[in-house]
Amino acid sequence: MATLDPRLLELFETLVESGADWLVFELMEGINAGIVVEETADDLASARILASQERESPRPVERVALNLESWPLKGNDQIVWAARYVDGRLKDLLAMMKASADRLSMLVDRRGDIGTKERRSSVTLALRGDDEVIAVRPEGLADAQSAVIELYVGLDSWVRKVTDGRQTL
Amino acid sequence: MIASIQNALDTILGRAANLRQANGAGRIFELFVMTGIAEELHVRGHDVWLQRSDASQMLPGDPTLDFIQRSGGPAGIPPASSGASNASCIGFQKSGSSQIWEIWNGVQFEGRSGAAHEFDLAIVPHQVGSELRLIGGQPFGRPRVAVECKDVATSGSIDEMRTLVARLYDVTILKGHRFHLNLGPSPQSIYPANFGGDPYHDSRDTYRRENLHSLNVFVRRTGFAKGAAAMTGYHCIQPHGAVTAGSMEANTLFSDIADWIDANLP
Numbered sequence: 237m238a239t240l241d242p243r244l245l246e247l248f249e250t251l252v253e254s255g256a257d258w259l260v261f262e263l264m265e266g267i268n269a270g271i272v273v274e275e276t277a278d279d280l281a282s283a284r285i286l287a288s289q290e291r292e293s294p295r296p297v298e299r300v301a302l303n304l305e306s307w308p309l310k311g312n313d314q315i316v317w318a319a320r321y322v323d324g325r326l327k328d329l330l331a332m333m334k335a336s337a338d339r340l341s342m343l344v345d346r347r348g349d350i351g352t353k354e355r356r357s358s359v360t361l362a363l364r365g366d367d368e369v370i371a372v373r374p375e376g377l378a379d380a381q382s383a384v385i386e387l388y389v390g391l392d393s394w395v396r397k398v399t400d401g402r403q404t405l
Numbered sequence: 406m407i408a409s410i411q412n413a414l415d416t417i418l419g420r421a422a423n424l425r426q427a428n429g430a431g432r433i434f435e436l437f438v439m440t441g442i443a444e445e446l447h448v449r450g451h452d453v454w455l456q457r458s459d460a461s462q463m464l465p466g467d468p469t470l471d472f473i474q475r476s477g478g479p480a481g482i483p484p485a486s487s488g489a490s491n492a493s494c495i496g497f498q499k500s501g502s503s504q505i506w507e508i509w510n511g512v513q514f515e516g517r518s519g520a521a522h523e524f525d526l527a528i529v530p531h532q533v534g535s536e537l538r539l540i541g542g543q544p545f546g547r548p549r550v551a552v553e554c555k556d557v558a559t560s561g562s563i564d565e566m567r568t569l570v571a572r573l574y575d576v577t578i579l580k581g582h583r584f585h586l587n588l589g590p591s592p593q594s595i596y597p598a599n600f601g602g603d604p605y606h607d608s609r610d611t612y613r614r615e616n617l618h619s620l621n622v623f624v625r626r627t628g629f630a631k632g633a634a635a636m637t638g639y640h641c642i643q644p645h646g647a648v649t650a651g652s653m654e655a656n657t658l659f660s661d662i663a664d665w666i667d668a669n670l671p
Contacts, residue, residue, distance in 0.1 A: 254414035274628035286638030331650035348465035383416035390409030
């Protein structure tokens with residue numbers, strides 16, 4: 237079990253206040269796990285080949301029953317990791333939403349005048365819960381993406397402050 | 406409170422309010438993978454469309470073009486008569502084929518044990534969706550393509566893989582199961598639907614043959630811990646890690662799934 241750096245509490249409080257408490261849980265899980273030794277891209281590519289073969293290949297003994305190898309994040313490393321995680325996580329989520337919305341709109345347009353290059357449709361992403369529907373329209377997504385730079389600047393400034401200028405984002 | 410960070414977060418989460426939901430981020434990841442597969446199929450010349458829960462297609466000029474994902478508890482397929490406000494899906498038809506397929510997001514399947522299992526993404530024959538939309542319900546059997554999407558901070562463990570293997574095991578219908586399950590003479594591998602005796606939809610005689618007759622994919626935004634891929638070869642599960650917007654890994658994933666669909670689905 238990792239030891240949580242108390243300087244993170246200010247960041248956690250800000251995330252909770254903004255409605256991103258799920259990000260706090262993710263940060264705590266990530267810090268608790270530390271830096272984990274992972275399968276490489278080549279490992280995964282080899283595994284995919286094995287998974288599609290009609291007959292099972294001889295078993296590579298070294299890949300069976302390995303213990304999880306990891307090392308903890310401590311001190312300033314924990315601060316920088318958390319700030320980078322928040323920055324990268326939201327940036328990537330917004331990029332995935334934009335890519336998804338663009339693809340969906342393209343697929344609708346292709347059901348119309350095939351060959352027309354002019355883009356007309358804008359698909360809204362809707363998340364339907366038991367009691368409410370949350371809709372994200374393209375203009376809202378653009379506004380959210382424009383705030384990513386502001387978030388980066390804020391996180392960078394906070395990292396500098398709590399590490400006495402020793403670290404940056 | 407850190408004012409500058411909070412200001413930025415208020416804008417981001419205010420405009421993209423789905424990110425305030427506990428499972429909002431996970432659903433975005435699933436949608437990213439779902440639409441990536443659909444786009445790749447479209448690029449390859451297959452016919453691809455968006456479909457509302459009342460079975461109508463979304464067309465240019467429609468007054469509303471909402472692609473709906475569910476955020477509540479897992480569920481099966483609602484009846485089409487309940488309207489267009491339930492989860493949307495993506496339909497496709499391979500070039501030169503008469504068979505239509507549907508890509509579902511977050512639908513619960515019924516296993517042989519009677520337990521329900523949610524598949525983040527599932528590709529099933531249109532006949533199954535069409536039949537379920539008559540009165541609503543859960544599919545029984547195994548999707549031809551099943552994709553588990555994990556959008557979590559930590560590296561994937563072998564426990565995650567065990568969970569997917571167990572889920573696939575429970576939804577698999579083999580020829581030998583027909584007697585125990587009182588399935589009658591029809592030998593198909595998924596219900597409800599009528600495939601008119603098309604042998605492609607027949608159940609197989611062993612798990613391995615069924616594993617190879619379907620595509621089983623484990624997709625993670627982050628990576629897999631060393632050793633987590635040990636079960637994938639025997640159980641025919643394709644692991645894809647580090648799948649993020651614009652990444653090479655995402656392109657490989659979409660391409661691999663479309664390759665399998667091109668080579669295997671009728």
